[in-house]
Amino acid sequence: MSPVMNLMMFALGTCISSVISKQFVFINEAKTFSEAQIYCRWFHCDLASIEDAADFSLLQAAVRGITDPGAWIGLKKDWVGWRWSLSDSAFYKEGEAEYRRWKVGQPDNAAGIENCGVVDDVGEFWDYPCFTQNPFICYDGNETVLQRYVFVDQKMNWSDAQTFCRQKHTDLVSIRNQDENQQVRDLVPLGTLVFIGLFKDYFRWSDNSWSSFRSWSVGEPDDSGACVEQRLSDINTWADQNCDESRPFICQDGEKMQILRVNLKSVQNVNDPVMKVSIMKQIQQKLVNLGMPKDAKLQWRVQSDGEIFHPLENDMNSQKITC
Structure with a gap:
């Protein structure tokens, strides 16, 4: 029995970019939060998510001069748990x-x-x-x-x-x-x-990113609803609102990623560069067969010691090697 090795990799989907090229698009159509989410996921990447102050500046620029009272962003109430600022x-x-x-x-x-x-x-x-x-x-x-x-x-x-x-x-x-x-x-x-x-x-972002950035208005959130709007009359603040209300919304184009974990068995050195290329090609082909675009980019996630693969410590067979 060969050792079971742990493979970690990023699969970057069709919405691929660096944070620098992230863009926000104001959509001047009145929709509920769910309708806006569907629209953004179909025509863009998702409803707007804000990673940091730089993202927030881009969001403000996207809605500057617009007179509507508010627009949906991708933040919605959904118990997440304890996290770091x-x-x-x-x-x-x-x-x-x-x-x-x-x-x-x-x-x-x-x-x-x-x-x-x-x-x-x-x-x-x-x-x-x-x-x-x-x-x-x-x-x-x-x-x-x-x-x-x-x-x-x-x-x-x-x-x-x-x-x-x-x-x-x-x-x-x-x-x-x-x-x-x-x-x-x-x-x-x-x-x-x-x-x-x-x-x-x-609160959780629509694209499942885990940014803790918030820009609430004074007294917000006040439990008016589970979804969050960008107040366009005061572009520095957010408020929670009823998700079933209709308002314009803000989509984002930019980075979108998925993390895959795969267990594999091999008697060969899976950290060998040639082996890693071969494994990557096989995984990419399987993902393409499952519907991933052919031009999607894959890259390894390097662990803290510089390696890609490690034996799984909780696998009882991981210490046994037979020819």
Whole structure:
């Protein structure tokens, strides 16, 4: 029996581009959210999703001068779970975005209002009300800085702390592993709860991207509905609205990707360059047979040690090799 190897790859579909070439298109036709979603997926890529401030600037430019009250974007209420404020997927290795070190009994959502994360002086996470005033820790990803983690001894609510970190540094701190947990813990004063970038998200983008970027109007979301509009009278804000209402909408053209995991068995060195080319061709042909466009681009996802394949640790046969 040969060892079972783990293959990870990206399959980039027909909507292929870099973030730089991402475009937003205003559609001046009144449709419900579901109708707008179908339209965008048919004629473009999807309803608009916003990855970061640069995307938001492009969105604002696409609707500048338009006088309609509001237009659908691709954000809709759908319980997601706990996630980090810094949403760049390239920042996290596999499993790091899910790192949590909850204190025993946490999260407990006391009184139903604890939607943000804090860390204590022993490095354990608590869920905590977002409106409370706490010090916080920023992360600075600038290559020129010497201090990656910055303790800010000013008391702010979570949203204001997030804005501060994004303006002065990169974002509220993400804690991706035990080593980073220790580094952050060393900054927390004794007996203090400090805001980190962890928050409870109730909204999901139509294209299933996981950006945490939000630009809510004051008092929003207010449970007026499950879908989100870009307010065109105030292009800097969003509001939740009833999904069955009809309004214009904003589509996006740009990057769209899928991640495939495939288990394969081989007695040969599957990390050999020739083998990787052969495997890629076979996978591409199978995907084409299943309906993927022939000009779709495939690329390997390189893991942290530079390899593509690793033996599956949970496979009982992975340690057995026979001729």
